Amino acid sequence: MSVKSFLPPAERSTMGGFLIGIVAVLVFISGIALTATGAISALVDNWNSSVKGTLTVQIIGSSSTSTTKANTAIENLRKLPDVKRAEIVSRDKIQALLKPWLNDDKLIADLPLPVLIDIELTSPSTLAISKVTAVVKSAADDAIIDDHRVWLNRIADFAMGLSYIALSLMIMAFGALVLTVVFATRASLTEYVHVIEVLHLVGARDAHIASQFSWRTWRQVVWGGMLGLLAFAPALAGIAWLARRIDIGILPPVTLPVPYWIGLCLLPIVAGLISYVVAMTTVRRALSGMV
Numbered sequence: 001m002s003v004k005s006f007l008p009p010a011e012r013s014t015m016g017g018f019l020i021g022i023v024a025v026l027v028f029i030s031g032i033a034l035t036a037t038g039a040i041s042a043l044v045d046n047w048n049s050s051v052k053g054t055l056t057v058q059i060i061g062s063s064s065t066s067t068t069k070a071n072t073a074i075e076n077l078r079k080l081p082d083v084k085r086a087e088i089v090s091r092d093k094i095q096a097l098l099k100p101w102l103n104d105d106k107l108i109a110d111l112p113l114p115v116l117i118d119i120e121l122t123s124p125s126t127l128a129i130s131k132v133t134a135v136v137k138s139a140a141d142d143a144i145i146d147d148h149r150v151w152l153n154r155i156a157d158f159a160m161g162l163s164y165i166a167l168s169l170m171i172m173a174f175g176a177l178v179l180t181v182v183f184a185t186r187a188s189l190t191e192y193v194h195v196i197e198v199l200h201l202v203g204a205r206d207a208h209i210a211s212q213f214s215w216r217t218w219r220q221v222v223w224g225g226m227l228g229l230l231a232f233a234p235a236l237a238g239i240a241w242l243a244r245r246i247d248i249g250i251l252p253p254v255t256l257p258v259p260y261w262i263g264l265c266l267l268p269i270v271a272g273l274i275s276y277v278v279a280m281t282t283v284r285r286a287l288s289g290m291v
Contacts, residue, residue, distance in 0.1 A: 019184045019217070023224030023275075024231060026173045026180075027267050031232040033170040034267070035239065038260035040159045040166075046254060047152055053084075053124040057117035057136050058144040066115040066140075073139035074117060080135065082121055082128035089116040124149065174274060181221070181275045185213060185282040196287070210283040217279040218272045225268025 057073065059066045070088050077086040094113055117136075121128050129147060136143050189196070199209060243254065 019180060019220045020224035020227065022180045023177065023221050023271060024228035026177050027225040027228030027271060028232050028235075029173045030170045030267055031229065031264060032235070033166040033173070034260065034263055035236060035256070036166040037163045037170075038256045038263075039254055040163050042254045042256055044156050044159045047155065053121045054148055055119040055121070055129065055132060056146040056148070057119065057140075058114045058146070059117070059140045060114045060142065060144070069140035069143070070115045070117055073136050073143070076135045076139060077117075077119065077132065080128075080131055082123060082125075082131060083119060084122045085118070085120040087118055089118050174271070177221075177271055177274060178278050181217060181278045182282050185217060185279045186286065188213060189283065189286050206284060206287040209287060210280050213283045214276045214280040218276045221275040222268045222272040225271045229264070229268060 057070075059069050059073075067088075074086045074088065077083045091113060094116060098111075119132060121132070133145055136145060196209060
């Protein structure tokens with residue numbers, strides 16, 4: 001048999017609308033932070049999977065000389081057991097890579113482009129890279145060898161820094177939620193202090209009274225969290241639209257992982273659980289000090 005609550009519905013409570021509105025804003029902010037974290041993680045994984053174990057060699061000079069050096073280097077590279085693939089990057093592909101940045105076909109066609117060699121290693125070890133470097137330098141001593149791990153590690157470090165900032169923002173949002181729930185619960189206790197005194201007189205236990213406040217806070221926070229997610233949905237659609245407008249040559253398409261969507265949908269529930277515990281603790285402490 002259910003016990004009827006002595007508290008009015010959330011929408012009729014003095015603090016109900018305030019708490020619901022604040023929670024909606026905090027969940028909206030948490031959604032932005034979670035989206036930033038998920039997008040950055042997916043982007044770094046995309047880059048990591050695409051360049052892991054690859055090297056790029058640039059040979060600068062006249063077209064015929066550079067091509068000769070490149071062919072010699074490729075012939076020697078294919079003899080190495082650590083090299084899975086070595087081939088010259090076609091000029092058309094280089095021009096396609098430059099197009100998003102220059103956006104001028106005539107200008108790109110007139111550029112004195114270097115000869116590029118794309119190398120894929122069976123295992124991206126330091127020893128394998130050293131062997132490749134030695135072979136390439138023997139064929140073209142002026143060649144420039146780019147190890148993608150160097151810039152990828154720098155980007156990964158920068159991305160991790162942004163992720164930590166986003167996570168800190170989410171932690172601060174939930175910290176603000178805790179403070180808001182404490183404030184709202186104490187205000188509700190003050191509002192219903194006479195009712196609580198009567199309940200004490202008729203033998204109501206502190207646990208029962210605290211559960212009434214906690215469940216009402218749970219409903220308010222979950223409702224506010226759902227409103228926050230509804231408000232965040234068009235913002236997320238706008239972010240996705242802006243991301244699609246960026247040329248794929250500059251920023252590859254990013255698919256947010258399944259855990260992100262699960263976490264996003266669980267934000268109201270997590271906020272509700274936190275608020276339930278905070279409200280229960282706040283009420284029990286307050287009731288223990290009442291005479």
